[in-house]
Amino acid sequence: MLLEQLRLCRNLYNAALQERRDAYRKAGKTVTAYDQMKYLTEIKAALPEYKGVYSQVLQDVLKRLEKAFQGFFRRVKAGQTPGYPRFKGAGWYDSICYPQSGFSVSEKTAYFSKIGNIRIRLHRPLSGKVKTATITRDCGEWYVSYVCEVEAAPLPATGSQVGVDMGTTYFCITSDGEFVENPRHFQRSMKALRVKQRSLSRKKRGSNRWKKAKAAVAKLHRKVARQRLDFHHKTATKLIRENDLVAHEDLNVSGMGKGNLARSIHDVGWGQFFSLLAVKAVSAGRQVIRVDPKYTSQACNKCGHTCRENRVSQSRFVCVACGHTANADHNAALNILARALPSVQNVEVMRGLRSPGLQSGE
Ligand SMILES: [Zn+2]
Numbered sequence: 054m055l056l057e058q059l060r061l062c063r064n065l066y067n068a069a070l071q072e073r074r075d076a077y078r079k080a081g082k083t084v085t086a087y088d089q090m091k092y093l094t095e096i097k098a099a100l101p102e103y104k105g106v107y108s109q110v111l112q113d114v115l116k117r118l119e120k121a122f123q124g125f126f127r128r129v130k131a132g133q134t135p136g137y138p139r140f141k142g143a144g145w146y147d148s149i150c151y152p153q154s155g156f157s158v159s160e161k162t163a164y165f166s167k168i169g170n171i172r173i174r175l176h177r178p179l180s181g182k183v184k185t186a187t188i189t190r191d192c193g194e195w196y197v198s199y200v201c202e203v204e205a206a207p208l209p210a211t212g213s214q215v216g217v218d219m220g221t222t223y224f225c226i227t228s229d230g231e232f233v234e235n236p237r238h239f240q241r242s243m244k245a246l247r248v249k250q251r252s253l254s255r256k257k258r259g260s261n262r263w264k265k266a267k268a269a270v271a272k273l274h275r276k277v278a279r280q281r282l283d284f285h286h287k288t289a290t291k292l293i294r295e296n297d298l299v300a301h302e303d304l305n306v307s308g309m310g311k312g313n314l315a316r317s318i319h320d321v322g323w324g325q326f327f328s329l330l331a332v333k334a335v336s337a338g339r340q341v342i343r344v345d346p347k348y349t350s351q352a353c354n355k356c357g358h359t360c361r362e363n364r365v366s367q368s369r370f371v372c373v374a375c376g377h378t379a380n381a382d383h384n385a386a387l388n389i390l391a392r393a394l395p396s397v398q399n400v401e402v403m404r405g406l407r408s409p410g411l412q413s414g415e
Pocket residue numbers: 353354355356357358372373374375376377
């Protein structure tokens with residue numbers, strides 16, 4: 054039944070995409086999701102199988118397409134290489150969303166209008182006001198996720214601030230001198246993933262062995278993603294719990310300036326980490342500040358002297374002006390924190406400063 058729902062929604066998505074393309078090519082007209090929603094009744098009359106899908110789920114399909122187009126136009130405007138919204142193949146449409154109503158949930162079952170009751174394993178009790186429910190297919194398993202609106206729960210002030218420098222050998226280094234390593238089990242999975250991917254690339258495309266290897270890679274990908282997410286959650290929670298203010302580099306800026314491949318590979322993971330940090334900060338009443346990453350690794354934290362020669366090696370920092378010697382990443386983390394402090398609005402936070410010899414870099 055769930056597969057049938059996915060199939061119908063995927064077909065609607067593709068048909069709606071086709072319509073938008075045709076309308077634009079033939080008449081230069083832009084069709085919106087709301088234009089298309091008007092035809093849902095007609096579609097149901099012509100194709101009765103669509104009566105078996107909840108109406109808001111169908112509307113959500115059209116809104117997703119709208120979102121894809123908005124993203125496309127935004128990228129065109131920004132001068133990036135835009136990918137035109139694509140037709141979804143059989144394996145490429147994996148979820149449906151009940152955006153408002155038509156669902157309920159209890160300890161043992163999830164109810165969905167037009168689908169019925171589904172036995173579930175509830176991972177944790179829902180809190181707050183349940184807003185949406187999304188059913189997702191993932192590696193042959195099915196999940197329901199609920200988005201809930203919860204009250205913010207501000208934490209008591211700690212009087213501490215921290216700067217975080219993202220690393221490649223280490224996950225990050227804090228201005229407190231803490232080196233946060235990528236967890237070993239996560240690195241092990243990354244290694245196993247590379248092995249499995251190599252094995253997949255040797256199989257004949259479309260063969261049974263290939264399908265099996267592909268499923269194995271997909272499962273391991275999911276595992277790696279989950280381990281990474283878990284680690285990001287824990288690291289972000291710790292930083293937010295222990296500090297009133299967390300400063301980190303603004304990645305969008307650094308992506309242009311640094312051009313370091315290893316760093317850009319990590320960007321994917323960092324983006325997730327930063328957004329978790331931001332979300333947790335809002336809910337805990339903490340502050341997260343993104344700073345310009347320019348020269349954070351070249352500026353001396355003691356005297357402010359900035360030049361390339363300051364950084365002796367990947368890990369060692371020796372200031373040519375004042376002779377200050379430090380771990381390069383720790384020095385950078387201190388610079389990041391110092392850079393965030395002038396932009397702190399809250400006077401109370403400023404008063405609570407520990408700042409051991411902090412000076413703004415330039
Ligand atoms: Zn110096």
